[in-house]
Amino acid sequence: xxxxxxxxxxxxxxxxxxxxxxxxxxxxxxxxxxxxxxxxxxxxxxxxxxxxxxxxxxxxxxxxxxxxxxxxxxxxxxxxxxxxxxxxxxxxxxxxxxxxxxxxxxxxxxx
Amino acid sequence: xxxxxxxxxxxxxxxxxxxxxxxxxxxxxxxxxxxxxxxxxxxxxxxxxxxxxxxxxxxxxxxxxxxxxxxxxxxxxxxxxxxxxxxxxxxxxxxxxxxxxxxxxxxxxxxxxxxx
Numbered sequence: 001x002x003x004x005x006x007x008x009x010x011x012x013x014x015x016x017x018x019x020x021x022x023x024x025x026x027x028x029x030x031x032x033x034x035x036x037x038x039x040x041x042x043x044x045x046x047x048x049x050x051x052x053x054x055x056x057x058x059x060x061x062x063x064x065x066x067x068x069x070x071x072x073x074x075x076x077x078x079x080x081x082x083x084x085x086x087x088x089x090x091x092x093x094x095x096x097x098x099x100x101x102x103x104x105x106x107x108x109x110x111x
Numbered sequence: 112x113x114x115x116x117x118x119x120x121x122x123x124x125x126x127x128x129x130x131x132x133x134x135x136x137x138x139x140x141x142x143x144x145x146x147x148x149x150x151x152x153x154x155x156x157x158x159x160x161x162x163x164x165x166x167x168x169x170x171x172x173x174x175x176x177x178x179x180x181x182x183x184x185x186x187x188x189x190x191x192x193x194x195x196x197x198x199x200x201x202x203x204x205x206x207x208x209x210x211x212x213x214x215x216x217x218x219x220x221x222x223x224x225x226x227x
Contacts, residue, residue, distance in 0.1 A: 034215075036216075042220060043115075043202050043204070043218030043219050043220050043221055044154070044202075044204075044216075044218045045218070046215040046216065046217070049215070087153075096142075096159045096161075096166065096167050097142050097144075097159070097206060097208075097214055097216070098144055098156050098159050098167065099144075099154075099156070099216060100156060101146075101153045101154040101155075101156075102153060103153050104153065
C-alpha cells in the first residue's frame, strides 16, 4: 500500500473549516484514500473514503486531486470535539483490508 | 451489542505472567483485526482474521504473541511471559469481508495493558 505524508499538527478556530492535507504521490490506480480519526483514549473512528471522485458525508468532505497524488479532508465547521489525531491511509480494495496507520495530524480546535 | 466490545478495559500484570485479551466483533463481521498502540505512538497492525483463519500474522512481534478466533466471532489475543515493553493499548477492529471499496473498520475502545 502507498505511503502517505501528513503535517504533524494543525490548529483551527472553532466554527471555522478545518482543511487537513495528505500527500500520497505513489498511489496506485486501485488504491482508495481513507480517513480515520482518533479522539484521545478512544479507538479510531472511520470518517470517509474515496477513489477519485470527491466525497461528502455527514462528517466531512474529501477532495482528491485529479492526479490522485494528494487529498484534503475538510471539516466544514470545526468544534472542540473535533480535536483528535487524523489519519490518512491508502489501501487496496480486495486485499486483506488491513489499514497501515502513519503518525497522522494532530488537529487542535481552539475556542 | 451495537459495537466492538473488548475486555478487560484495563489489565495490570506482573512481568512474566500470561494475559488474555478478548474481542467481541460486530455480529456478522467476518474480518477481525488486532492492533497495538504504545503510549504516544501510532497503531501497529498485529494480525488479521478472515473467519476463523489468520491469513496475515505479519505484525505479531514475537512468538510470545498468539491469537485465535472461534465461531467466526470472538477472538482472544494471548501474550505469554509478558515484558514491560508489551505495555500498550490493544485495539480490536472488525468489518464485513474485504473485497470491495466500502469496508470500513469499526474499532473497539481497547484493552490497556500495563506490565509492572
